[in-house]
Amino acid sequence: xxxxxxxxxxxxxxxxxxxxxxxxxxxxxxxxxxxxxxxxxxxxxxxxxxxxxxxxxxxxxxxxxxxxxxxxxxxxxxxxxxxxxxxxxxxxxxxxxxxxxxxxxxxxxxxxxxxxxxxxxxxxxxxxxxxxxxxxxxxxxxxxxxxxxxxxxxxxxxxxxxxxxxxxxxxxxxxxxxxxxxxxxxxxxxxxxxxxxxxxxxxxxxxxxxxxxxxxxxxxxxxxxxxxxxxxxxxxxxxxxxxxxxxxxxxxxxxxxxxxxxxxxxxxxxxxxxxxxxxxxxxxxxxxxxxxxxxxxxxxxxxxxxxxx
Amino acid sequence: xxxxxxxxxxxxxxxxxxxxxxxxxxxxxxxxxxxxxxxxxxxxxxxxxxxxxxxxxxxxxxxxxxxxxxxxxxxxxxxxxxxxxxxxxxxxxxxxxxxxxxxxxxxxxxxxxxxxxxxxxxxxxxxxxxxxxxxxxxxxxxxxxxxxxxxxxxxxxxxxxxxxxxxxxxxxxxxxxxxxxxxxxxxxxxxxxxxxxxxxxxxxxxxxxxxxxxxxxxxxxxxxxxxxxxxxxxxxxxxxxxxxxxxxxxxxxxxxxxxxxxxxxxxxxxxxxxxxxxxxxxxxxxxxxxxxxxxxxxxxxxxxxxxxxxxxxxxxxxxxxxxxxxxxxxxxx
Numbered sequence: 001x002x003x004x005x006x007x008x009x010x011x012x013x014x015x016x017x018x019x020x021x022x023x024x025x026x027x028x029x030x031x032x033x034x035x036x037x038x039x040x041x042x043x044x045x046x047x048x049x050x051x052x053x054x055x056x057x058x059x060x061x062x063x064x065x066x067x068x069x070x071x072x073x074x075x076x077x078x079x080x081x082x083x084x085x086x087x088x089x090x091x092x093x094x095x096x097x098x099x100x101x102x103x104x105x106x107x108x109x110x111x112x113x114x115x116x117x118x119x120x121x122x123x124x125x126x127x128x129x130x131x132x133x134x135x136x137x138x139x140x141x142x143x144x145x146x147x148x149x150x151x152x153x154x155x156x157x158x159x160x161x162x163x164x165x166x167x168x169x170x171x172x173x174x175x176x177x178x179x180x181x182x183x184x185x186x187x188x189x190x191x192x193x194x195x196x197x198x199x200x201x202x203x204x205x206x207x208x209x210x211x212x213x214x215x216x217x218x219x220x221x222x223x224x225x226x227x228x229x230x231x232x233x234x235x236x237x238x239x240x241x242x243x244x245x246x247x248x249x250x251x252x253x254x255x256x257x258x259x260x261x262x263x264x265x266x267x268x269x270x271x272x273x274x275x276x277x278x279x280x281x282x283x284x285x286x287x288x289x290x291x292x293x294x295x296x297x298x299x300x301x302x303x304x305x306x307x308x309x
Numbered sequence: 310x311x312x313x314x315x316x317x318x319x320x321x322x323x324x325x326x327x328x329x330x331x332x333x334x335x336x337x338x339x340x341x342x343x344x345x346x347x348x349x350x351x352x353x354x355x356x357x358x359x360x361x362x363x364x365x366x367x368x369x370x371x372x373x374x375x376x377x378x379x380x381x382x383x384x385x386x387x388x389x390x391x392x393x394x395x396x397x398x399x400x401x402x403x404x405x406x407x408x409x410x411x412x413x414x415x416x417x418x419x420x421x422x423x424x425x426x427x428x429x430x431x432x433x434x435x436x437x438x439x440x441x442x443x444x445x446x447x448x449x450x451x452x453x454x455x456x457x458x459x460x461x462x463x464x465x466x467x468x469x470x471x472x473x474x475x476x477x478x479x480x481x482x483x484x485x486x487x488x489x490x491x492x493x494x495x496x497x498x499x500x501x502x503x504x505x506x507x508x509x510x511x512x513x514x515x516x517x518x519x520x521x522x523x524x525x526x527x528x529x530x531x532x533x534x535x536x537x538x539x540x541x542x543x544x545x546x547x548x549x550x551x552x553x554x555x556x557x558x559x560x561x562x563x564x565x566x567x568x569x570x571x572x573x574x575x576x577x578x579x580x581x582x583x584x585x586x587x588x589x590x591x592x593x594x595x596x597x598x599x600x601x602x603x604x605x606x607x608x609x610x611x612x613x614x615x616x617x618x619x620x621x622x623x624x625x626x627x628x629x630x631x632x633x634x635x636x637x638x639x640x641x642x
Contacts, residue, residue, distance in 0.1 A: 142567065289477075
């Protein structure tokens, strides 16, 4: 078990180095130097050159990259040039607060809708309810989230006036409802289908026949015997979806004007804010890699057959 | 569920993330993971005179109502896209003076936009970009994914380990940066950005499936026989392994087209797609964003077109999975 975790952690080191390398290359391939963007269109060539010198942009790229890596392993993400030299780490901590709340809200919504829907569907496969639920989830999977957001704003924000349609206030749950539904809709659809499929799988097992032979009610058989066994694959789906939800949702954040990580990255790119861009990407990839690792470990932990192997 | 594989949900899901959040696309994601929904198939006939596997698969495919619906929708969309100059009632770039912001009515069946341009005509031209980018980006991903997967699966050893770490890296990389980076280098918005960005980032799932299939097939007797006969490696890969590894890849690719159409719409929505007078569905939604609460038709119909097209590709993909009898095809992990 520990050997497995150590091996996986070791494997993710080259992945993370690769991510920083590619992003460093892209960031520096962007036309327009940060010095120009910082000083505005009226700056003279000498001023731009002096600023570039000060920012360390005139050194050879490999040196800049190694210097960045050196600071990174010490946990130093540098300062943001576009945001008054604030440390990148404190900007990201602030954004992460929003992104984490949004991701958790989205996953809560997805689980509340998806899992019960999947259970209900599996009661009577190919029945009316099943066909309706599976049809709805298929459409959910095919719907662009930003369009769903527009429809939700139209119905709940403009026609019914139930919920705020944009912005973010710390501590206000109402501001997170529509973004969470938008972001969680696809996960809900995926979960509903996964739940249904894995329960139907489990229903064919011997222990279900045993439970029925003991005279347990169908619901009890389903909830106490089939669902716990069927929930293992769901954990993997929930975990890896959560990882993707965390790492920013540019469109949801844009449509609802939420100050999260995805939007920060998007704006940093346009401001040519190298440190902020790289910081966003590093944090996103670390979360992504670690969350996927955590899912695998949890999976092994919950499934005794894998634990021993 | 293979434990060391790591990722579980469909690949497109994560691409979606890359392009704007878990929200951008969606895709095929789901459709990939779920159990098949068809009646138990009959045993294929064997022996001389039996139909070829491809013909048999095709026959199973056209018995699947969802897949037939999907193919009909795609054919209709494709026709509308190809024949847009002939079929569209108005031009896509010139508004009709005095006809701004009209709701759906005879003549303007889906209404007009802020500049008096016919929404239906613009959607027909928009179908060109959606379909072309969706299919071309998937083709690019296929070429990369198949090459990487075959190489890694057949060579094993160091090369395999390196290629798989590269695959993990691309998988963990936020695709939005790639898209915006390409956009900035191209200096003006264009559908090429979406094509390159989606194609370069969407191949990781295909590579993993191909690798797994290749590893399985590399030990098969007929491959060993071919090696013993001295058949060159490239020929073994091309003639003996690739055709047999193709079924799950085809299912994934079909689902990926839908995912890429969603990705293209998302990038256009962010202003990285087609440039203004030329319409794309995502771009039309972006234009409608500020006014659709009043002029709902500008925001509703292009969105419906996206949903319908992606739905069609997903239904074909599901049908293909059943027809090719791919177990859990498209969701390798």
